[in-house]
Each structure stands twice: as C-alpha cells, then as structure tokens.
Amino acid sequence: MVTIKTSLRQSTRIATAIIHPLPGIGAEPQHSYVPTRDVSKTGISFLHAKKLEIGQRIELAFQDGTEVEVKVQPFRQIGPRCFLIGCKSTAAPDFSGKKRLAELNGK
Numbered sequence: 001m002v003t004i005k006t007s008l009r010q011s012t013r014i015a016t017a018i019i020h021p022l023p024g025i026g027a028e029p030q031h032s033y034v035p036t037r038d039v040s041k042t043g044i045s046f047l048h049a050k051k052l053e054i055g056q057r058i059e060l061a062f063q064d065g066t067e068v069e070v071k072v073q074p075f076r077q078i079g080p081r082c083f084l085i086g087c088k089s090t091a092a093p094d095f096s097g098k099k100r101l102a103e104l105n106g107k
Helices: 006-010 101-105
Strands: 013-019 030-037 043-048 057-061 067-072 076-079 082-089
Touching: 013 043, 043 067
Parallel strands: none
Antiparallel strands: 013 030, 013 057, 030 043, 043 082, 057 067, 067 082, 076 082
16 A cells, blocks of 8 residues: 655646547547646546536546546636546556656655
C-alpha cells in the first residue's frame, strides 16, 4: 500500500488530456492541457474551462510518460468557465519502479 502525504496529493502537475465525446455523439476528441490535483490509485481531479459529461472518457498523459484512463464523476463549477472535474480511474495505473504515486504527484 502506498502512503501519500497530503501536501504531495495537493501538488499540481500539468497533463495532456484527450477528452473523448460520449458514445453516439460523433464529435472528434478534444486535446488540451489541464492542471491536475489529488492523484491517487483510484482517481484524479483537474481544472477545465468547459463542463464535461458524467461518464465521459478521458486519457491523461504526464511528462514522465505515465498514462491514465479515467471517467468523469460529479464535478463542481468553481468560477466562470472553471470547473473542478473529478475522475475515477478505469484501471489501476502501474506505480511500480520509477512510476510511484509520489512521483506522479511531484515533489
């Protein structure tokens, strides 16, 4: 089990996000950079300028090469054009070796 200090979980890292439309909509995936927080084995949160749909699939890629696929959970609007998006991992990411959870959260 990985133990994470609160300060590490709260640190912000930028990830590249591929935001997929819900099935049946027919739109192209969106690409954007998002500041992330609260990275854990089961989920992550990030800030985004647009409201996303619950269940929407997102692929996040970090500078260290770690990739995580998540689905949007309930979120909240924290300002004009600013949403705190909570996401749940669709599969537990591999945090073995150099890709430990503490590294994913930054130092």
